[in-house]
Amino acid sequence: MNYMPGTASLIEDIDKKHLVLLRDGRTLIGFLRSIDQFANLVLHQTVERIHVGKKYGDIPRGIFIVRGENVVLLGEIDLEKENDTVLQQVSIEEILEEQRLQQQAKQEMEKAKTQALKLRGLSIPRVDMLDEY
Amino acid sequence: MFRFQSLDEDCTLEEEEGLVEEEDEIDQFNDDTFGAGAIDDDWQEEHARLAELDEQVRDGEVSVPPTVAPAAAASSPQPSAPPPGLEERGGGDLAESLARLILGTDPAIAGVGAAGLPKRAELPPQHKTLSEALPARPPLLLGYQQQHLRMGTAPLQVNSRSIWDSIGFGPVGVTPGLGPHMEDSSLLSIIKEVGLPKQPPPMRSDERRDLSERVPPPRSSSPVIGSPPVRAVPIGTPPKQPLSHMLNQQIHCPTAVHVRAPIPHRYAHPFPDRLSPNTLLNITNSPLCRPPFPGGVGPVLSQLQRAQLLSSQVGAFPRAGPVPPLLPGGGGGFRPFFGQHPPRVGPHIPPNHGPIRHNTTHLHPQHRRLLTQRLQSRGDRGGRGCERRIRDPYSNLMTQREKDWVARIQMMQLQSTDPYLDDYYYQNYYEKMEKKQERDRDSSSKKEHTTKLITPQVAKLEHTYRPVQFAGSLGKLTVSSVNNPRKMIDAVVTTRSDDEEKREKQVWNKRRQILYTVEKMYSLLLEVQDFEKKFIQTPEEQRDALLDQHKNHTIQLYNTLREKEWDDRVSDEQCLMIMSVRKGKRLVSRLLSFLPPPQAAAVVMAIARNLPALAKKDKQDQVLCWLVEPVSVVVQSLSSSALTDLLQELQGSEGQLPRVLQNKFGVTLLYLILSEGERMQSSDANCQLMDDNRWTELVFSVTRKLLEVPPASLSPPLFTPPNLLSLFSRYVDRQRLELLQEKLQISALSR
Numbered sequence: 030m031n032y033m034p035g036t037a038s039l040i041e042d043i044d045k046k047h048l049v050l051l052r053d054g055r056t057l058i059g060f061l062r063s064i065d066q067f068a069n070l071v072l073h074q075t076v077e078r079i080h081v082g083k084k085y086g087d088i089p090r091g092i093f094i095v096r097g098e099n100v101v102l103l104g105e106i107d108l109e110k111e112n113d114t115v116l117q118q119v120s121i122e123e124i125l126e127e128q129r130l131q132q133q134a135k136q137e138m139e140k141a142k143t144q145a146l147k148l149r150g151l152s153i154p155r156v157d158m159l160d161e162y
Numbered sequence: 163m164f165r166f167q168s169l170d171e172d173c174t175l176e177e178e179e180g181l182v183e184e185e186d187e188i189d190q191f192n193d194d195t196f197g198a199g200a201i202d203d204d205w206q207e208e209h210a211r212l213a214e215l216d217e218q219v220r221d222g223e224v225s226v227p228p229t230v231a232p233a234a235a236a237s238s239p240q241p242s243a244p245p246p247g248l249e250e251r252g253g254g255d256l257a258e259s260l261a262r263l264i265l266g267t268d269p270a271i272a273g274v275g276a277a278g279l280p281k282r283a284e285l286p287p288q289h290k291t292l293s294e295a296l297p298a299r300p301p302l303l304l305g306y307q308q309q310h311l312r313m314g315t316a317p318l319q320v321n322s323r324s325i326w327d328s329i330g331f332g333p334v335g336v337t338p339g340l341g342p343h344m345e346d347s348s349l350l351s352i353i354k355e356v357g358l359p360k361q362p363p364p365m366r367s368d369e370r371r372d373l374s375e376r377v378p379p380p381r382s383s384s385p386v387i388g389s390p391p392v393r394a395v396p397i398g399t400p401p402k403q404p405l406s407h408m409l410n411q412q413i414h415c416p417t418a419v420h421v422r423a424p425i426p427h428r429y430a431h432p433f434p435d436r437l438s439p440n441t442l443l444n445i446t447n448s449p450l451c452r453p454p455f456p457g458g459v460g461p462v463l464s465q466l467q468r469a470q471l472l473s474s475q476v477g478a479f480p481r482a483g484p485v486p487p488l489l490p491g492g493g494g495g496f497r498p499f500f501g502q503h504p505p506r507v508g509p510h511i512p513p514n515h516g517p518i519r520h521n522t523t524h525l526h527p528q529h530r531r532l533l534t535q536r537l538q539s540r541g542d543r544g545g546r547g548c549e550r551r552i553r554d555p556y557s558n559l560m561t562q563r564e565k566d567w568v569a570r571i572q573m574m575q576l577q578s579t580d581p582y583l584d585d586y587y588y589q590n591y592y593e594k595m596e597k598k599q600e601r602d603r604d605s606s607s608k609k610e611h612t613t614k615l616i617t618p619q620v621a622k623l624e625h626t627y628r629p630v631q632f633a634g635s636l637g638k639l640t641v642s643s644v645n646n647p648r649k650m651i652d653a654v655v656t657t658r659s660d661d662e663e664k665r666e667k668q669v670w671n672k673r674r675q676i677l678y679t680v681e682k683m684y685s686l687l688l689e690v691q692d693f694e695k696k697f698i699q700t701p702e703e704q705r706d707a708l709l710d711q712h713k714n715h716t717i718q719l720y721n722t723l724r725e726k727e728w729d730d731r732v733s734d735e736q737c738l739m740i741m742s743v744r745k746g747k748r749l750v751s752r753l754l755s756f757l758p759p760p761q762a763a764a765v766v767m768a769i770a771r772n773l774p775a776l777a778k779k780d781k782q783d784q785v786l787c788w789l790v791e792p793v794s795v796v797v798q799s800l801s802s803s804a805l806t807d808l809l810q811e812l813q814g815s816e817g818q819l820p821r822v823l824q825n826k827f828g829v830t831l832l833y834l835i836l837s838e839g840e841r842m843q844s845s846d847a848n849c850q851l852m853d854d855n856r857w858t859e860l861v862f863s864v865t866r867k868l869l870e871v872p873p874a875s876l877s878p879p880l881f882t883p884p885n886l887l888s889l890f891s892r893y894v895d896r897q898r899l900e901l902l903q904e905k906l907q908i909s910a911l912s913r
Contacts (some may be wrong), residue, residue: 066571088913
């Protein structure tokens with residue numbers, strides 16, 4: 030608030046633990062070490078947290094430099110309340126497995142849906158495949 | 163690719179030719195281009211020397227804290243430590259002795275970290291240990307002292323620098339004693355604890371200037387040839403820490419007056435070389451570096467408290483659960499980092515945190531007050547919460563200067579030339595508040611100072627791009643950039659003034675009217691022309707009606723031509739109007755045959771009267787000659803007096819005849835008249851043509867004019883009536899007759 034009265038700035042957030050949500054859906058947790066005018070972030074001791082259901086797993090990633098445009102949102106983590114969660118932490122292998130299963134289930138559902146629609150003569154294009162022609 | 167190949171070929175060719183002189187020249191060029199440092203021999207030697215030196219130093223460092231840090235980062239082998247470089251040894255001794263002295267006296271510190279301390283003390287970076295020794299001082303003074311200490315070790319630095327100088331480095335920007343201190347120390351401490359990461363040799367801990375300045379590896383540059391100077395710091399880099407800001411710590415509350423920055427901001431180039439946020443920071447920061455908080459804010463914890471925390475935290479930090487260690491190679495959690503003066507983080511208010519910039523944003527003073535209040539309250543609260551953050555060894559990687567730099571960029575973006583446009587609601591809100599305050603003040607009649615927002619007006623600069631134009635060349639050069647995008651179309655707007663438009667409209671309206679009239683007349687005319695056919699076709703009973711109709715039509719036709727008041731006089735205006743249009747002329751020619759004789763005569767008179775004008779209008783169309791036939795018919799039916807009148811009309815005012823003569827139709831008409839007159843005279847003995855002298859006079863004047871007029875301006879008629887000669891012979895003498903003959907090319911044979 031010092032620097033940017035009436036505006037939002039990341040300067041006060043430096044050296045604090047943050048949770049950063051990226052556009053590709055990843056969740057990173059790390060200490061925000063440096064920023065710039067584009068909100069590019071330097072995250073230190075970063076951990077990628079994968080959430081599946083009520084479980085989560087952390088993959089240590091080290092130092093991240095995130096380009097500002099890829100950040101959806103970020104927020105400071107209150108270190109006191111950090112562990113105060115209903116979520117259960119599991120090992121990396123387990124969470125990856127869970128994630129894989131989740132993705133699989135999702136794909137199958139999607140497939141079934143498109144199939145059903147196809148039968149009825151409708152086609153809803155997938156968002157990621159919109160530009161392919 | 164081909165080019166490169168050919169170059170190669172060239173070189174090899176030269177070599178093959180075995181011209182020694184050329185080789186020498188090549189070598190010389192080499193030197194000039196790349197500098198003396200590019201000569202192979204020296205370079206290799208230098209490299210070997212440096213590599214040796216590197217190893218020695220590294221060995222010296224790494225051998226010391228094997229117990230403290232896990233070996234992950236220790237890339238170099240750890241044999242029994244050979245003595246480190248001469249320079250390092252000297253500095254290390256000093257540090258050691260100082261550290262022991264201070265640590266020995268302080269029981270708290272000695273008690274906690276006794277195990278690891280002595281080893282650490284041996285490390286070359288002495289300022290770290292000295293910082294341990296001065297924990298109680300406020301951070302500013304610490305920095306100051308550190309600077310002094312560093313200066314004290316200047317000889318060390320000079321020596322170590324000399325290695326690099328010998329290769330011929332340019333201004334790598336190392337000045338003894340200058341440079342960041344806080345942040346360095348944190349980095350160094352990290353390295354000590356964690357061990358050296360796998361890095362190339364230049365990143366030694368005592369080469370702290372490299373770490374902090376983040377300079378790209380220096381290039382060898384030849385000062386001889388004038389290659390561009392090696393820029394120590396690339397243009398876009400964030401700022402380094404200057405000392406002046408650290409020292410300049412007068413604190414007072416911000417005033418309500420808005421201070422305009424001394425430097426005008428040039429929006430066209432957000433960060434040009436000369437005017438970068440760094441320079442802005444440098445220049446404007448000193449007077450404006452006024453943090454809004456009163457008093458010297460020292461470290462929140464006392465030494466003892468910190469030590470106690472440390473001991474408690476050693477156990478607390480490693481995380482519960484199967485969480486892999488976050489530190490690279492670290493043993494989990496944060497390393498307790500004691501002794502280091504608390505790094506400034508977040509709401510823990512250090513005195514040198516950015517002040518509110520007066521020059522860049524024009525906040526309403528009340529707003530500013532609110533913010534400072536908020537900040538203070540947060541600061542009070544935050545002081546308690548910062549304890550656990552003290553021990554973050556990685557904190558302040560982003561220097562204060564850099565933070566200011568980013569803030570400055572962001573604030574420059576906030577500047578606006580039109581606050582009402584950019585931030586309407588803000589302005590309105592504070593305006594309302596002001597008004598309310600005034601009302602309240604008036605009601606309570608207190609002498610309260612209501613602050614008003616005085617917005618500094620940032621000048622709106624209009625940059626109109628004038629494309630470069632060379633004289634005498636076609637078109638314009640366009641060098642387009644962000645500030646002047648390319649002008650694709652050179653569209654010139656032609657706006658007519660109202661008057662002009664009106665006039666044009668009028669003209670068009672009139673023309674339209676004429677055309678309309680003509681059309682109407684035409685339809686009538688056609689009816690009239692078709693009369694005969696119709697007459698034949700219609701049965702007897704209806705013939706009368708048809709006849710009547712016919713009459714009406716003709717009357718109507720004539721009515722359109724004549725003037726409103728006078729029955730028998732043809733309206734000149736109307737005639738002219740109609741005749742000005744091509745179609746109108748055609749119409750008239752057709753019309754003439756249908757008009758009753760007196761009216762036809764009148765029309766012909768009108769034509770004759772206005773012949774010059776008609777001729778002028780006819781220039782484009784050249785269709786007056788259509789009129790010849792019907793006119794001739796009319797003329798031939800004229801009475802003598804009428805004929806005379808006609809001739810008179812033709813002559814009309816002074817100067818009309820020559821103009822008439824210029825026109826083909828005019829000449830033809832003249833001839834027609836004359837020939838008719840002649841015919842009358844010759845055929846009818848008692849014609850009244852000669853009764854009054856008018857005819858004679860007129861003919862005389864005509865002949866005179868004919869003789870006067872230069873041949874060029876006499877246009878040939880459509881046809882020459884045969885009896886003209888006899889006419890002229892009647893009136894002029896032989897001489898003139900011959901002249902006339904010549905002029906008019908009247909052949910005597912065409913009698």
